Amino acid sequence: MNPAPTPAPLVARVVPDLTGLDKQFDYLVPASLRDRIAVGSLVRVPLHGRRIGGWVVALGPPDEAMPVERLVEIAKFSSVGPSAAxxxxxxxxxxxxxxxxxxxxxxxxxxxxxxxxxxxxxxxxxxxxxxxxxxxxxxxxxxxxxxxxxxxxxxxxxxxxxxxxxxxxxxxxxxPIPTATALRWAGDRVVEPSVSDAVAGWPFIDIFDRTDEEPWKRSLVSSALIRHLRDAGQRVVCVINTAGRARLLACRSCRALQRCARCDAAVSQSDDGRLLCRRCATIRPLVCQQCGSSAMAVVKPGVTRLREELEAAAGRPVVSVTGDTAELPIGDLYVGTEAVLHRVRGVDVVAFLDFDAELFAPRYRAAEQAMALLVRAGRLVGPRRGGGRVLVQTFAPQHEVLQAALFADPRRVAISELARRRLLGLPPFRALAAVEGAAAEEFVTATGLEYATTAKGALVRADTWEALGQALADTPRPKGSRLRVEVDPPRQ
Ligand SMILES: [Zn+2]
Ligand SMILES: [Zn+2]
Missing domain, CATH: 3.40.50.300 (P-loop containing nucleotide triphosphate hydrolases)
Structure with missing residues (x-):
């Protein structure tokens, strides 16, 4: 009887389940595990004196560069993992x-x-x-x-x-509001609801044109809003995407806009009253850097300050909610950053106090993101047959986002977005990524891609996502650089 021939050694390439380790390692597949281990399998392997989990991403004969004698064995088969596909x-x-x-x-x-x-x-x-x-x-x-x-x-x-x-x-x-990316992918395969169904699904949209108000009365607490606030039968949510007390302040005696002493950026006022630079995190007391006065006028108020103003106007308690609010206090009137739209239920009116901050945000997806906020608000208050109402305060009532919501016709945004993005070479027509970090410019130069520098690094662009991704993946990162590479950045 001949002994069974020894099978050729089988080597598994393993991706270890360790954050921050982007390497793959080769292991020998022991005879006892040969019929269990496949591409995708979850296994346990020895690495740097520890035993860790990982995935088998390839199986094959030994690599010439790495002799079999130097390979260690897979310790254990854990479970079936992702399929080869x-x-x-x-x-x-x-x-x-x-x-x-x-x-x-x-x-x-x-x-x-x-x-x-x-x-x-x-x-x-x-x-x-x-x-x-x-x-x-x-x-x-x-x-x-x-x-x-x-x-x-x-x-x-x-x-x-x-x-x-x-x-x-x-x-x-x-x-309800397909993105430019979805519409371009779909081409002529778009199915739309009837106009009457679309209209029935949306709440009433009230657009309050702030240009109609006298300049000295341009408070964010408008007359239209006060009517809802004072109606004791209504639960109202006010949205303003500025946390803290104020985003911009000016001195009441010398009128200087308050800036950071270190980096010159405009400072915000935190909930504790002190002035905070959002760019370099320097904190200083509430004192004017020009004249020493501590009397300040709020140019751009935040949630905390507005809560006080709204409460005074409403004559009933107002609860503030931000992303940091742990437990939601009970109430009928709320003010908060957009986080409030995810927290509160059973609402009659959602009011966007300063919607222009969304419409004109310096991000290429700003119109779609603003539209998504209106949809979220609409779902919170419900369709118009139940009285659902969204109040939008703006200086730009003719903006296509507001017109689209007003007429329940999201195509108004889609058409202008597709035209604008094609003209400017933005996704989905071209591919975009943000690279942030100290060595960003050195890195993007090495990719050979078209780029523009930004405050935090650079934006790079290519004709297709594949070309962009390939260049970003293949270009070595500068040593010690902690680069953040965001492909299709949501906030740029
Ligand atoms: Zn001053
Ligand atoms: Zn600063």
Whole structure:
């Protein structure tokens, strides 16, 4: 009897499940695990004297550069991981969002349990295992929570489109306000509700034109708002995206705008009354740097200051809510940053006190983001047949975002956005990324991409997402630089 021939050694390439470690390592697959380990498997491997989890991303014969004798063995098979197809999708995404980092995508593609029927969930659901994928439906395609905030800044809508295409499955994007990206992808495959259905779904939109008010009366607490505040039967939420007491202050005696002594940026007033530089974090007492006076006029008020003004105008208590508010106090009148729209329920009126800060924000997605705020407010107050009402204070009543909401016709925004973005070479027509950090300019120069410097680094641009991602992933990061690379940056 001949002994069974010894099989050729099998080597597994493993991505360790360690944050910040972007390397892959080779391990020998022991004979006992040969029939269990496949591409995608979750395993445990020894690394730097510890045992850690990881994913097998490739299997094959030994590499010539690394002799088998020097390889250590995989310690343990843990579980079945992402399929080979999902691994390929992860590789595509790692490049598409400008990094060669597979780990974030492998984490997303390795949920605790195997799923075989219908998968429903937030943005990570787009990575869920789902054999024989039939269709992918992305609800509220415009919702910003579909994009990962940490880098790589992948977007579930874009992953869904790619995954469905690879699997030969249908992809449906649903939104009351489709983004320019979705519309360009859809082309002529857009299905719209009837005009009457669209109108019925929206609340009443009241646009308060601030140019009608006398300049000395241009308080954010307008006469239109006061009517709602004083109506004891109404629950009202006021939104102003400025936390603290004030964003801008001027001295009452010498009229100097209050600036940072160190970096010259305009200072804000925090809840404790002191002046805070939002650029360099320098804090100083409430004293004018020109004349020493401590009497200040608020040029741009924040939530804390407005709460006092609103309470005085309403004659009933007003509760303030920001992203930091832990427990929501009970009340009928609220003022807060947009976080308040995620916290309060059962509301009659939402009032945007200074909507121009959203409409004219220096970000390429500002119009879509402003529109999304109106949709969120609309859902909070409900459709017009139930009396739902959104009050918008603005100096730009003819802005297409407001007209679109007023006429329940989001195409007004879509048409102008697509034209503007095509003209300016912005997504979805061209690909954009923000690079932040001290060595940003050195790095973007090395990518060979077109770029412009910004306060925090640089913006880079390419003709396609693939070309952009490839250049960003392939260019070595300068040593010791802690660069942040945001592909399709939501706030630029
Ligand atoms: Zn002064
Ligand atoms: Zn400063």
């Amino acid at each position: 999902m691994l390929e999708l992860a590789r595509w995404a790692a490049m598409r969002w400008g990094a060669h980092r597979l780990r974030p995508f492998l984490v997303a593609a390795s949920p605790p349990a195997m799923v075989v029927a219908v998968v429903v969930g937030g943005r990570s659901a787009v990575w869920a295992p789902c054999p024989h994928l039939h269709s992918v439906v992305v609800l509220d395609e415009h919702d910003e929570s579909l994009q990962e905030e940490r880098t790589p800044t992948w977007h579930a809508r874009d992953v869904a489109i790619e995954r469905a295409a690879r699997a030969g499955a249908a992809c449906v994007l649903v939104s």
